[in-house]
Amino acid sequence: MNPVQAIGRVFLNFLATTGRLITFMMVGLSHAVRAPYYPRIIVRQMIDIGYYSLPVVGMTALFTGMILALQSYTGFSRFSAEGAIANVVVLTITRELGPVLAGLMVAGRIGASLAAEIGTMRVTEQIDALTTLSTNPMKYLVAPRLIAGITMFPLLVLAADIIGVFGGYVVAVYKLGFNPANYLQNTWNFLTAEDINSGLVKAAVFGFIVTLMGCYHGYNSKGGAQGVGRATTNAVVSASILILCSDYIITEMFFAK
Amino acid sequence: MTSQPKIQLRNVAKAFGNKVVLDGIDLDVGVGESVVIIGGSGTGKSVLLKSILGLLTPDQGSIKVDGEDVIGMGTSARERVNQKFGMLFQGAALFDSLPVWENVTFGLLAEKRCTREQAHYIAIDKLAMVGMNADVADLMPSQLSGGMQKRVGLARAIASDPEIIFFDEPTTGLDPIMADVINDLIVKVTREVGATALSITHDMASARKIANRIAMLYEGKIIWQGPVEDIDNSGNEHVDQFINGRAEGPIQMAIRA
Numbered sequence: 203m204n205p206v207q208a209i210g211r212v213f214l215n216f217l218a219t220t221g222r223l224i225t226f227m228m229v230g231l232s233h234a235v236r237a238p239y240y241p242r243i244i245v246r247q248m249i250d251i252g253y254y255s256l257p258v259v260g261m262t263a264l265f266t267g268m269i270l271a272l273q274s275y276t277g278f279s280r281f282s283a284e285g286a287i288a289n290v291v292v293l294t295i296t297r298e299l300g301p302v303l304a305g306l307m308v309a310g311r312i313g314a315s316l317a318a319e320i321g322t323m324r325v326t327e328q329i330d331a332l333t334t335l336s337t338n339p340m341k342y343l344v345a346p347r348l349i350a351g352i353t354m355f356p357l358l359v360l361a362a363d364i365i366g367v368f369g370g371y372v373v374a375v376y377k378l379g380f381n382p383a384n385y386l387q388n389t390w391n392f393l394t395a396e397d398i399n400s401g402l403v404k405a406a407v408f409g410f411i412v413t414l415m416g417c418y419h420g421y422n423s424k425g426g427a428q429g430v431g432r433a434t435t436n437a438v439v440s441a442s443i444l445i446l447c448s449d450y451i452i453t454e455m456f457f458a459k
Numbered sequence: 460m461t462s463q464p465k466i467q468l469r470n471v472a473k474a475f476g477n478k479v480v481l482d483g484i485d486l487d488v489g490v491g492e493s494v495v496i497i498g499g500s501g502t503g504k505s506v507l508l509k510s511i512l513g514l515l516t517p518d519q520g521s522i523k524v525d526g527e528d529v530i531g532m533g534t535s536a537r538e539r540v541n542q543k544f545g546m547l548f549q550g551a552a553l554f555d556s557l558p559v560w561e562n563v564t565f566g567l568l569a570e571k572r573c574t575r576e577q578a579h580y581i582a583i584d585k586l587a588m589v590g591m592n593a594d595v596a597d598l599m600p601s602q603l604s605g606g607m608q609k610r611v612g613l614a615r616a617i618a619s620d621p622e623i624i625f626f627d628e629p630t631t632g633l634d635p636i637m638a639d640v641i642n643d644l645i646v647k648v649t650r651e652v653g654a655t656a657l658s659i660t661h662d663m664a665s666a667r668k669i670a671n672r673i674a675m676l677y678e679g680k681i682i683w684q685g686p687v688e689d690i691d692n693s694g695n696e697h698v699d700q701f702i703n704g705r706a707e708g709p710i711q712m713a714i715r716a
């Protein structure tokens with residue numbers, strides 16, 4: 203095979219995969235907005251994605267906030283601009299690190315487990331069995347998870363924002379000797395609704411990406427345990443990359459004006 | 460038209476890559492008839508059932524259910540047709556996130572033919588039909604032995620009183636006595652309830668008991684079919700070799716000594 207053919211084949215494969223993914227996404231979303239719903243499953247997924255991710259996301263946010271305070275102190279003290287630490291912490295967390303780090307952590311946690319669960323159902327023919335029992339697997343398996351992802355992520359990120367800012371506060375006040383009231387005042391003053399909103403929009407998009415990738419790779423897995431393993435890896439890797447790409451695009455949309 | 464077959468296959472072919480599995484299958488299954496398909500391991504018996512259910516799409520040929528062409532049908536039409544079917548998968552394919560009782564009544568619940576409270580009682584009833592007692596109802600599938608899972612799968616397949624039932628190796632993995640209980644059950648649902656059955660088995664005792672008609676699949680084709688009474692004088696060497704389980708004969712296993 204000559205190089206041009208090889209490149210052509212790779213490109214065609216890429217287009218075919220993209221096409222399949224978009225079809226999958228459309229079908230999943232169309233089921234998510236049409237009855238019947240499966241409230242029992244939606245709630246279970248919401249608890250799994252939202253509540254059980256709290257410890258991981260909380261720890262990540264806490265340490266990120268603490269590190270941010272420490273690092274920006276090191277930087278800003280050289281210009282005698284220590285007063286800006288509170289702003290840096292709160293803006294970085296709400297706009298950027300809250301959603302992105304939460305997204306990446308949950309991509310590892312939820313993306314992997316969704317891909318493994320649905321992938322196992324695929325290779326053990328449970329998805330085929332659903333079809334024979336008057337149940338559409340896209341509606342029963344995929345739609346509830348997409349709904350849970352899109353709704354729970356913003357809540358998780360809101361929690362991450364608060365915990366992250368608190369982490370920065372703890373370091374600033376107890377280690378760097380800032381005045382607590384001043385620090386909180388500075389945090390509050392510079393924060394705009396748009397900072398929070400852009401973070402929450404990102405969160406909803408990331409939640410969609412993580413659950414979509416988990417479902418897509420699981421749903422299309424084949425070939426036994428090895429296939430499920432591959433689906434799991436692909437789900438996490440593709441979700442992480444897509445999170446970072448879409449992060450740039452959303453940031454551009456919000457702040458480039 | 461009373462003579463219209465329940466299921467009609469004409470020239471059905473299916474290949475995976477360049478491996479031809481089904482190569483022009485013609486088969487009719489009459490209303491209320493019980494047909495058993497026999498054939499060596501890997502000859503495409505499961506693929507045949509899955510093609511009729513729409514879980515796999517044949518490359519060629521036509522499949523009619525009650526005179527209606529089902530290949531290339533839209534999703535909602537397919538769902539309507541699939542309500543007629545019950546299927547016991549070769550590997551049972553129980554939903555491992557749901558307790559046994561919910562597995563058994565999954566189809567009934569999906570079609571809203573009973574409430575969750577009623578479902579528990581119905582499940583216990585159906586489990587009794589496959590020789591399992593009520594304590595099993597609240598266990599998870601992973602807590603059952605292989606043979607028990609198979610019987611739960613059977614209970615699930617017949618729970619919604621389907622018009623057509625597919626049994627993929629119903630007695631494999633069961634002890635001889637339990638196998639006979641299951642044979643009796645299959646005879647009962649076909650003869651008494653009037654369901655149409657298409658079964659796959661390697662167990663000739665079971666085939667003789669449950670079949671009205673036997674068809675043998677070999678190298679992608681139905682090489683012999685006839686009433687169960689004729690199986691011993693089929694005049695076909697392949698059938699003779701198969702039902703008597705002889706290593707010597709026209710069917711050569713790909714084994715190198």
Ligand SMILES: Nc1ncnc2c1ncn2[C@@H]1O[C@H](COP(=O)(O)OP(=O)(O)OP(=O)(O)O)[C@@H](O)[C@H]1O
Nearest residue numbers: 475480498499500501502503504505506507549659
């Ligand atoms: N999804 C698939 N992708 C690729 N090949 C497949 C697939 N499903 C089945 N096959 C191939 O088709 C052939 C027939 O498989 P099938 O499961 O129908 O066999 P079978 O007759 O049911 O055998 P057994 O009695 O062992 O269950 C096998 O050689 C298998 O490798």
Ligand SMILES: [Mg+2]
Nearest residue numbers: 504505549627
């Ligand atoms: Mg099989």
